[in-house]
Amino acid sequence: MKTIEHYIRDIQDFPKPGILFKDIAPLLQDPEAVELCLNALLDKIGDTKIDKVVGIESRGFFFGTLLAQKLGAGFVPVRKPGKLPFKTISESYALEYGTDTLEMHEDAIVKGERVLIHDDVLATGGTAEAVCKLVEKLEGNIVQCNFIMQLNFLNGKEKISGYDVKSVLEY
Numbered sequence: 001m002k003t004i005e006h007y008i009r010d011i012q013d014f015p016k017p018g019i020l021f022k023d024i025a026p027l028l029q030d031p032e033a034v035e036l037c038l039n040a041l042l043d044k045i046g047d048t049k050i051d052k053v054v055g056i057e058s059r060g061f062f063f064g065t066l067l068a069q070k071l072g073a074g075f076v077p078v079r080k081p082g083k084l085p086f087k088t089i090s091e092s093y094a095l096e097y098g099t100d101t102l103e104m105h106e107d108a109i110v111k112g113e114r115v116l117i118h119d120d121v122l123a124t125g126g127t128a129e130a131v132c133k134l135v136e137k138l139e140g141n142i143v144q145c146n147f148i149m150q151l152n153f154l155n156g157k158e159k160i161s162g163y164d165v166k167s168v169l170e171y
């Protein structure tokens with residue numbers, strides 16, 4: 001039987017020279033692989049109650065919605081600026097050059113709700129850290145940040161070290 005790792009395609013120098021992009025497209029194309037990955041992510045959560053799954057634009061939406069459905073939780077998209085139609089809260093974070101901003105609807109999480117944050121890849125951790133701040137602004141209780149992959153050489157886990165961080169694959 002193929003492992004989840006088998007379905008991750010490495011693309012050298014995308015989107016910029018020097019980046020090894022971890023492409024989940026082959027995984028998404030195979031329903032058995034999707035089930036394998038979904039179950040592996042669910043294993044990381046166990047029996048813990050989750051009220052909201054927060055998925056990070058855009059590859060965090062695929063498994064984020066599947067996880068929410070399986071966990072009996074609501075799904076919340078975090079998006080790039082100007083994409084969400086209702087009132088939003090926002091958080092900016094540093095990139096290698098410049099800054100980026102992420103937004104969430106202000107009514108997406110109710111104070112005290114138990115939140116799972118999900119994305120495909122944890123790299124430097126800047127994105128996940130900003131999303132944690134958005135959830136904290138709405139006084140959500142972050143139960144876990146989970147990822148399909150974490151790139152250990154970029155130390156992203158350190159940026160969100162105050163939380164339970166789990167990944168299916170580590171590189």
Ligand code: AMP
Binds near residue numbers: 020023056057120126
């Ligand atoms: P970071 O803020 O550096 O942790 O970057 C995380 C975000 O960038 C996630 O939304 C990932 O989808 C994307 N990302 C960063 N590095 C990679 C990579 N090597 N392969 C695929 N996606 C990546």
